Amino acid sequence: xxxxxxxxxxxxxxxxxxxxxxxxxxxxxxxxxxxxxxxxxxxxxxxxxxxxxxxxxxxxxxxxxxxxxxxxxxxxxxxxxxxxxxxxxxxxxxxxxxxxxxxxxxxxxxxxxxxxxxxxxxxxxxxxxxxxxxxxxxxxxxxxxxxxxxxxxxxxxxxxxxxxxxxxxxxxxxxxxxxxxxxxxxxxxxxxxxxxxxxxxxxxxxxxxxxx
Numbered sequence: 001x002x003x004x005x006x007x008x009x010x011x012x013x014x015x016x017x018x019x020x021x022x023x024x025x026x027x028x029x030x031x032x033x034x035x036x037x038x039x040x041x042x043x044x045x046x047x048x049x050x051x052x053x054x055x056x057x058x059x060x061x062x063x064x065x066x067x068x069x070x071x072x073x074x075x076x077x078x079x080x081x082x083x084x085x086x087x088x089x090x091x092x093x094x095x096x097x098x099x100x101x102x103x104x105x106x107x108x109x110x111x112x113x114x115x116x117x118x119x120x121x122x123x124x125x126x127x128x129x130x131x132x133x134x135x136x137x138x139x140x141x142x143x144x145x146x147x148x149x150x151x152x153x154x155x156x157x158x159x160x161x162x163x164x165x166x167x168x169x170x171x172x173x174x175x176x177x178x179x180x181x182x183x184x185x186x187x188x189x190x191x192x193x194x195x196x197x198x199x200x201x202x203x204x205x206x207x208x209x210x211x212x
Contacts, residue, residue, distance in 0.1 A: 004073055004170050011123075024043075025066045025067070025068055026065065026066045026191075027064070027065055027066065027067065027102075027103070028045065028047075028062050028063070028064050029062065029063045029065075029102060029103070029107070030045060030060045030061070030062050031060060031061040031062070031063070031196075032053070032060040032061075032196075033061075033196055036108065038195050038197075040058070040059055040060045040123065040197060041059070041088075041196075041197045042057065042059045043060070043078075044060075045057065045058050045059045045060060045062045046059070050202050050203070050204060051204070052204040052205055053202065053203045053204040053205065053206055054202075054203060055084065055200055055202045055203070056093075056192075056194045056198075056200070056201050056203065057198070057200045057201075058194050058195070058196050058197060058198050059196065059197070060196050061087065061174055061194065061195045062063065062082075062110045062192070062193070062194055063096060063109075063191065063192070063193045064144050064191050064192050064193075064194075065099055065188060065189050065190070065191030065192075066104055066185070066189075066191065067098065067102075069189060069190050069191065069208070070101045070187075070188060070190070071097065071160070071186075071187070071190050071208045072161055072186075072187040072188075072189075073160075073186070073210070074161055074162055074210065074211040075116075075160050075208050075209065075210050075211055076157055076158070076159045076160070076208065076209050076211060077095055077097050077144065077157065077158045077160075077190050077207075077208050078095075078155065078156065078157040078158075078205065078206070078207060079094075079095060079155070079156060079192065079203055079204065079205055079206035079207070080152065080153060080154070080155045080156075080203070080205045081093055081094060081114070081144060081153070081154050081155075081156060081201055081202070081203055082150060082153045082201065082202040083150075083151055083152045083153075083154075083198075083200070083201055084117060084126065084150075084153070084199065084200030084201065084202060085150050085152050085199035085200050086116045086146050086208060087116065087197050087198045087199065088197060089197070090115050090116060090117050090119075090144055091115060091116075091139040091195040091196060091197055091198050092113035092114065092115045092121060092193075092195045093113055093114065093115075093153075093192070093193065093194040093195060093198060093201050094108050094111060094113035094114055094120075094156050094188070094192065094193065095111065095112045095113075095156050095158055095191075095192060095193075096109050096110070096111045096189075096190060096191045096192055096193050097110055097111075097112075097158055097160075097186065097188065097189075097190040097191075098110045098186045098187060098188040098189075099189030099190065099191065100188045100189070100191075102189060103129050105127060106127050107125060108124075108125060108126055108127070108185075108188075109124075109129065109189070110122070110124050110125075110134070110185060110186070111123055111125070111193050112158055112167050113157060113195070114143045114154050114156065114169060115143075116145060116146055116147065117139070118139050118140065118141070118143045118144075118145045119137045119138055119139045119140065119143060119176075120134060120135070120137075120138060120140055120143055120167070120169060120174055121133070121135060121137045121138065122134040122135040122175060122177075123135075124185065128172075131153065134177065135167075135175050138174075138175075139177070140169065140172075140174045142169040142170050142171075142172035142174055143169050143170075143174075144170065152171055152185050154170060155169070155170050155171070155205075156168065156169060159211070160179070160186045160211075161179065161211060162179065163178070163179050163180075164177060164178055164179050165178075165179055165186065167176045174184065180202070190208055191206075192203045192206065
């Protein structure tokens with residue numbers, strides 16, 4: 001059974017579990033487009049089970065997380081993202097970490113995302129209305145673009161170390177940030193984000209491992 005969420009129902013699921021096919025305890029926060037020039041193509045988010053994760057189809061942008069999944073100190077967050085079908089225009093998907101108050105208006109998290117045009121971005125969301133660029137949209141050869149079938153696979157990692165944080169795509173460090181000033185922001189809930197109007201992303205192997 002596929003769980004389909006209407007826009008009205010999705011708004012109610014900010015602090016409610018996803019469908020049974022998704023991992024137990026996971027929640028969803030849906031961000032509907034307010035840009036008349038770039039609307040959501042459909043009003044719902046669809047989630048389907050996959051062998052080692054799940055598939056996400058948007059609709060509105062969505063942040064998925066389990067409040068029990070937290071990381072502090074030194075750790076590596078990683079996951080494999082398979083774009084099943086490109087968006088009609090450039091949209092991003094990838095990892096979320098350092099999450100706090102994800103059910104509230106003062107939500108906060110850092111996200112590391114890639115897009116079908118071979119670019120990545122790193123940003124900090126500080127509340128419903130404010131997003132800070134850590135790294136703006138930047139093209140990098142490490143980001144795999146869709147093949148002739150419209151698909152691509154990108155393995156993303158955030159390596160939070162004692163002195164610096166590395167952002168890694170397919171084994172290549174695409175950005176390094178000093179840990180100073182980001183230490184507190186790195187502690188918190190981890191998960192993923194899929195921006196709007198993306199026909200399908202399969203997320204697998206999403207996990208955190210402590211650094212030795």
